[in-house]
Amino acid sequence: MRRLIAATAAGALAVTAGLLGALPASATGTAEVYVVHGIPDLPVDIYVNGALTLDDFQPETVAGPLDLPEGGYTVDITAADAADDSAPLLTANADLVGGTSVTLIAHLTESGDPTITPYPNDISTISAGQTRLVVRHDAAAPAVDVRAGGTVVLAGVTNPNEGVLNIPAGSVSADVVLAGTSTVAIGPATLDLAEGSATFVHAVGSAADGTLTLVSFTIPGLHSAPGGVPAGTGPADSSVPTILLVVMLTIGVAAVAVGGRRLYSGHSR
Amino acid sequence: MFRRRAATSLAAGLAILAAAPIVWWATQPEPAGQTVTTVNAAAASALATGSASFSPVTPVTSGVSGGTSASVEADPPAAPATSEPVPEPSPAAAPVRIEVPALGVDTVVVPVGVDDEGEMEVPQDVDTIGWYRFGPAPGAAQGSAVLTGHVDDYRQGTGVFADLGALQPGDTVTVTDGAGAARTFSVISREEWRKGEVPLDRLFDRGGSARLVLITCGGTFNTSTLGYDDNVAITAVPVGG
Numbered sequence: 402m403r404r405l406i407a408a409t410a411a412g413a414l415a416v417t418a419g420l421l422g423a424l425p426a427s428a429t430g431t432a433e434v435y436v437v438h439g440i441p442d443l444p445v446d447i448y449v450n451g452a453l454t455l456d457d458f459q460p461e462t463v464a465g466p467l468d469l470p471e472g473g474y475t476v477d478i479t480a481a482d483a484a485d486d487s488a489p490l491l492t493a494n495a496d497l498v499g500g501t502s503v504t505l506i507a508h509l510t511e512s513g514d515p516t517i518t519p520y521p522n523d524i525s526t527i528s529a530g531q532t533r534l535v536v537r538h539d540a541a542a543p544a545v546d547v548r549a550g551g552t553v554v555l556a557g558v559t560n561p562n563e564g565v566l567n568i569p570a571g572s573v574s575a576d577v578v579l580a581g582t583s584t585v586a587i588g589p590a591t592l593d594l595a596e597g598s599a600t601f602v603h604a605v606g607s608a609a610d611g612t613l614t615l616v617s618f619t620i621p622g623l624h625s626a627p628g629g630v631p632a633g634t635g636p637a638d639s640s641v642p643t644i645l646l647v648v649m650l651t652i653g654v655a656a657v658a659v660g661g662r663r664l665y666s667g668h669s670r
Numbered sequence: 671m672f673r674r675r676a677a678t679s680l681a682a683g684l685a686i687l688a689a690a691p692i693v694w695w696a697t698q699p700e701p702a703g704q705t706v707t708t709v710n711a712a713a714a715s716a717l718a719t720g721s722a723s724f725s726p727v728t729p730v731t732s733g734v735s736g737g738t739s740a741s742v743e744a745d746p747p748a749a750p751a752t753s754e755p756v757p758e759p760s761p762a763a764a765p766v767r768i769e770v771p772a773l774g775v776d777t778v779v780v781p782v783g784v785d786d787e788g789e790m791e792v793p794q795d796v797d798t799i800g801w802y803r804f805g806p807a808p809g810a811a812q813g814s815a816v817l818t819g820h821v822d823d824y825r826q827g828t829g830v831f832a833d834l835g836a837l838q839p840g841d842t843v844t845v846t847d848g849a850g851a852a853r854t855f856s857v858i859s860r861e862e863w864r865k866g867e868v869p870l871d872r873l874f875d876r877g878g879s880a881r882l883v884l885i886t887c888g889g890t891f892n893t894s895t896l897g898y899d900d901n902v903a904i905t906a907v908p909v910g911g
Binding site for chain 1: 672673675676677678679680681682683684685686687689690691693694695697698699700701702703783784785787788789790792802804818819820821822823824825826827828829831865868870871873874876885886887888891893896897898901
């Protein structure tokens, strides 16, 4: 079970000071960070700028969003039983810009080496009725295609790249196949894609070790209003005016014809 | 005598021919869309997310200090702040019936989404009302539950929301969900805008105070676009809640 802890006692004080210091800044001075663990069988501790931030962080889980003041950060990942961050397994530097959303994922490269990859999360608003699906290849596996309902929707995605789809909201049955084949690598999994939300799916693990799986999280609240309300198409078509018109024209023409002919024949008589 | 009758026939025929187009024009069916006076628009606006009277915090004024940023960056990361929970519309509260006593309306409500143009879907049947299923349901703790119905339809005639613009502040609207729970709302405002000026973000707001918004078409029927120039909306707030 992952725990989100502040830090040591001294660290907790510093965190409080950091929060107070951050308050006067506007909301745009804060970045949100999701941390994804995509390395199988390796619980870790995560230190941010030297402070233990995620303790005993389990594989195939997600932590966050952490709201961090914008600025530069150093992220150190150690084994879960390490006493401190003096011997990190992995280290990354992140430069966070206020108002943005970022994913930091510890995962395997295509060749199976541990690494950290940062991704900007697309949190732009989504059209009414739509949902956003982002699929990231973070597994020790070759290029893949992503299929939804049996149809390839993202082709040839390679580690550590991502594909983005904006599609109608709803449930889709998705699977991951080796690129250009129908050999299923992961899935199928049913994804319930909510309207106005972005779902970030990470393919992690190792094909060689048989540990491929999906780790995902969702960012809600990206909805927008419909473009309008077309609630009227006019009065019902009625045949009454047309029938009246035809009847009146017929009677009128007949009266004119009869009267005119009689007048004409009266003249000529 | 004979000539006079012939002349009368001729004159009557010409008169009927002249009157025919006038009668045709006069018997054309009238569009049902109303043009109404706006009542209490400010009260409806005040319920929206971020409006001064709703917001629990004082709006931030200009001149935010940047002087603390250096020390902020040097500090250890903050623990995750509690984010504002996004209200999830409860599917259980999806409405199935609406009653508007002042209009003599008692009809069926169905869930609707958006059409291919990204506009709100409106039930084909002019006697059925649509509830915007992506937004809050009536009775949700926050946000605007939106119901719409055709003012009229060229195949079916006048719709149940044709007289929506006649509602006055204080009139009631009762919405019942599938479980039989009835919720009554009291009208606080009536508004009309040109289609391009409709405050859609406010009407479809998923935050702010709990409210019910009823929308239909109004204004002039445009015979070239076969649509109305305006939208009419009624905003109502929960009674006793």
